[in-house]
Amino acid sequence: xxxxxxxxxxxxxxxxxxxxxxxxxxxxxxxxxxxxxxxxxxxxxxxxxxxxxxxxxxxxxxxxxxxxxxxxxxxxxxxxxxxxxxxxxxxxxxxxxxxxxxxxxxxxxxxxxxxxxxxxxxxxxxxxxxxxxxx
Numbered sequence: 001x002x003x004x005x006x007x008x009x010x011x012x013x014x015x016x017x018x019x020x021x022x023x024x025x026x027x028x029x030x031x032x033x034x035x036x037x038x039x040x041x042x043x044x045x046x047x048x049x050x051x052x053x054x055x056x057x058x059x060x061x062x063x064x065x066x067x068x069x070x071x072x073x074x075x076x077x078x079x080x081x082x083x084x085x086x087x088x089x090x091x092x093x094x095x096x097x098x099x100x101x102x103x104x105x106x107x108x109x110x111x112x113x114x115x116x117x118x119x120x121x122x123x124x125x126x127x128x129x130x131x132x133x134x135x
Contacts, residue, residue, distance in 0.1 A: 006063045010056045012118035084115040
């Protein structure tokens with residue numbers, strides 16, 4: 001994996017979360033939500049970017065250290081899966097520390113699933129690109 005792949009994992013996970021948030025905001029608007037839903041959506045997007053930047057930095061630092069210390073040909077899936085889950089567990093602990101409970105738990109679950117799905121998609125694309133062409 002390269003740095004661009006790690007960045008794309010983060011970006012794709014954020015895109016999945018943004019799409020989920022957009023779907024939720026549209027649902028709330030059509031189910032009798034308040035007039036401030038658009039402002040709340042913008043706030044969530046900006047907050048989501050601000051909150052997710054530490055996870056990007058953590059993933060890039062991990063990739064730097066991991067790529068320097070791992071042997072060539074080693075399976076990297078378990079390490080990155082553990083990293084994604086650990087980052088999300090850290091967010092959950094911080095959220096619980098600040099008293100965010102029910103709604104934040106949904107975000108934690110969605111964030112973990114989005115991270116794992118984006119890792120799977122990027123890993124699959126990288127493997128597909130590295131396979132020799134069949135003649």
